[in-house]
Amino acid sequence: MYPLTPTQESVVAKARELARTVLAAHAAEVDEQGRFPAESMEALAENGFHGLLVPESLGGLGGDLVLLAAVIDELAQACASTAMVYMMHNSAVNCYLADPAKFETVLRDCAAGRHLGTLAFSETGSRSQFWAPVSQAVAADGGVRLSASKSWVTSAGIADGIVASCLAPDGSGASVYLVAKDDPGLSISGGWSSLGMRGNQSNPMKLEDVPLDDATRLIGESGKGADIMLGKALPVFLVCQGAIGIGLSEACVEATHSHLVGQGFQHTGTKLADLPNLRASLAKMRLETDKARAYLVAVLQKLGSGDPEAMRHALALKDSSSETAVAVADLAMRCCGGAAFSKHLGLERPFRDARAAIVMAPTTDHLREFTGRLLVGLPLFG
Ligand SMILES: Cc1cc2nc3c(=O)[nH]c(=O)nc-3n(C[C@H](O)[C@H](O)[C@H](O)COP(=O)(O)OP(=O)(O)OC[C@H]3O[C@@H](n4cnc5c(N)ncnc54)[C@H](O)[C@@H]3O)c2cc1C
Known part of the structure; x- marks a missing residue:
């Protein structure tokens, strides 16, 4: 494909x-x-x-x-x-x-x-609106000192490099710095315990007066961090979120398929797959997964060819793929009954994992707002 x-x-x-x-x-x-x-x-x-x-x-x-x-x-x-x-x-x-x-x-x-590496964009002060950091770097000899309260950082404490956002010292816009795991002033709190994506250690991170040299740590230009956050990190993030939703959906289709063809009713000698309602659910899951993957491929083509509509589609991709994964996982849970509710089918894990993307920024709410604004000719941020 x-x-x-x-x-x-x-x-x-x-x-x-x-x-x-x-x-x-x-x-x-x-x-x-x-x-x-x-x-x-x-x-x-x-x-x-x-x-x-x-x-x-x-x-x-x-x-x-x-x-x-x-x-x-x-x-x-x-x-x-x-x-x-x-x-x-x-x-x-x-x-x-x-x-x-x-x-x-x-x-x-x-x-x-x-x-x-990882990203530390989300802040306690601006929550899911990661494009608006509230922490502000303070100018220091040849660079800055950065204090910030980052609310969620995947691989916190494990990642060697943390791409962190803040406001530039002159307040002209965002700046983005590479913070190293062992930089003085960096600490992790929490103890990740979540509904899904339970392996990713997305813990809060505090930066207290972390010294960062512009010559080696500033990514892009001071005050022009939006170019890095939205122009470099975001396209990769959106495409990968699209692919994660599809992978999760695919896992649900496969587990449901093998359950339906493998299990049945002893008293009638029929399989679960002999029930038309379950076959219809499986068909719907397959169709939605295939559609999501086809859209991802189309968006990749648009991004690769520099299509002016590519970014709008990349935003819509995360929205549609994440929501597809939630819907497909829900169908799988209904289709496979109590066997899915217990852990042995391995379906309840994708069911929980799939919910992460819809609240990860840009959340589905934000994505709909951005797409709507673009469609009616308004600037992305109003
Ligand atoms: C598993 C996981 C891993 C993560 N990893 C990282 C990471 O590595 N790095 C990182 O920077 N962040 C990370 N995040 C944070 C993520 O990107 C979001 O910032 C976070 O999930 C937002 O949660 P919140 O409670 O602050 O949301 P809130 O901002 O409180 O939002 C609550 C609700 O309000 C809605 N809402 C908020 N603003 C608006 C608006 N303007 N219009 C309409 N609706 C709105 C949201 O859609 C949401 O439904 C991670 C999150 C999760 C769940």
């Missing part, structure tokens, strides 16, 4: 293999214990996946958004927490790629599997 080159096909085949072995082997335990998917992320790092977007000249795979989407789709089918951690990493990598010369060492470390 994804328009991949033969080389990219082999990368996706490797992702599928890792998903079906390493990720699948640990997903239930990661969810149960609410722990970071360390084994899965290590396997991805060892196989070069941390450098998927990094150019070959810096040791990476030189991949694009199409390859990334196809890989994330595979990972999310086995462990959505791993797919989300990996999504945040790639969103960060695309920010580093805004200035490959400045961040060459970091990019080489990504390619070598030595660097995991």
Whole structure:
């Protein structure tokens, strides 16, 4: 379905293999214990996946958004927490790629599997409206000192690099900095315990007077951080969220299919698959998943060709794919009855995981508002 080159096909085949072995082997335990998917992320790092977007000249795979989407789709089918951690990493990598010369060492470390990145955009003060940071950096010798209260940071305490937003010292706009895990003044609170995506450790992070040198840490220009947040991180985030929704939906279709054809009624000698209402539900799940994947491929094509409507479609992609995953997982739960309600079918995990994307910023509410504004010719932010 994804328009991949033969080389990219082999990368996706490797992702599928890792998903079906390493990720699948640990997903239930990661969810149960609410722990970071360390084994899965290590396997991805060892196989070069941390450098998927990094150019070959810096040791990476030189991949694009199409390859990334196809890989994330595979990972999310086995462990959505791993797919989300990996999504945040790639969103960060695309920010580093805004200035490959400045961040060459970091990019080489990504390619070598030595660097995991993440985003710290959401703040306690502006909640889901991440494009409006309230923390303001203070000018210091050759850079800034940053104090901020970040409300949710995936891979908090584990990620080596945190792409953090704030207001520029002169208040002219946002700035974006690379904060390192061991920078003085950084602390993590919480103890991630959530409904779904229980492996991703999206904990609150406090930055207190963290010294950041502009020459090595400022990403993009001071006061023009929106270019990085919306121009670099957001497209990758939206595409990956689209792919996660599809992977989750696919997992539900597969589990429902094998339950319907595998189980039945002893007293009538019929299978669950002999019931037309259940077959119709399965058909609906298949159709919605296929439609979501087809839309993702169409959006990738628009992004790749520089279509002026590409960003509107990328926003709509996260909306539609996330809502599809919630609807498909709900159908799967109804279709597979009490067997789904218990944990052994593995359906209640995607049912819980799928709900994360609709409240992750930009939330479905924001996406509808943005799309509506674009459709009637209003600026995105009013
Ligand atoms: C699993 C998970 C992982 C995350 N990881 C990260 C991460 O790595 N980095 C990061 O920066 N953030 C992360 N987030 C945070 C996320 O992006 C959102 O900021 C967060 O979920 C918002 O929650 P809130 O309670 O602050 O929402 P609120 O802002 O309180 O929103 C509550 C409701 O109000 C609605 N709402 C808010 N504003 C408007 C508006 N203007 N118009 C209409 N409706 C509105 C929202 O849609 C939502 O339904 C993560 C969140 C989750 C759930």
